[in-house]
Amino acid sequence: MKLIYSPGACSLGIHVILEEIGQPFETQRVSTRDGSIHKPEFTAINPKSKVPTLIRDDGSVLTEFQTIAFWLARANPSAGLIPDDLEGQARVLEMLDYICGTIHPQGFTRQFRPVNFARDEADQPRVVAQGKALAEKYLALLADSWKGDEWLLPTGYSVADAALFFIDQWCGRSGITPPDRITRHQQSMLARPAVQRAISREAA
């Protein structure tokens, strides 16, 4: 199995999941900043030009964070990264979708890549400000509806925590002061050996 990631991007969450599973895996580093993921060598693997991209042992490629996270969790049940029951799995998917389908693109992509939302440079500061306001609103909502204790869901640590972790990290990068629960979540994540391994590989 090989994870294609860009340091500090949302692919960090999948990197953490692979480290939590503890089976050997390879990594390939690309950059979302230098245009390389739009070149033929990358688009031949993932025409969407996005990380995370997972190449599985049979050579097939899996894309989309939520799908990769769900597949890894279900394919490695002994890692305990998703509950066994339907209700528990639905709650994990609900959380993954909110983080990856709303908070990431609407809140943070607006701040980090305003050009995706406004071609005219003069409009971009407004897009960044809007992204920041949306990110703050979504994170407050998440903190208010938090049902778990240390982890996001009452059923315990799951792939949803690995997804939230890349958002935890992005708060600092975007100058957001997150709700206390998010800060505590980041601290709990940083204490996990799997998270430390993923971070140090991405920093190397």
Ligand SMILES: N[C@@H](CCC(=O)N[C@@H](CS)C(=O)NCC(=O)O)C(=O)O
């Ligand atoms: N829907 C995709 C979105 C992933 C995504 O937006 N990844 C960003 C990095 S955080 C990326 O690859 N951006 C490169 C680009 O858009 O040029 C998913 O959930 O996996």
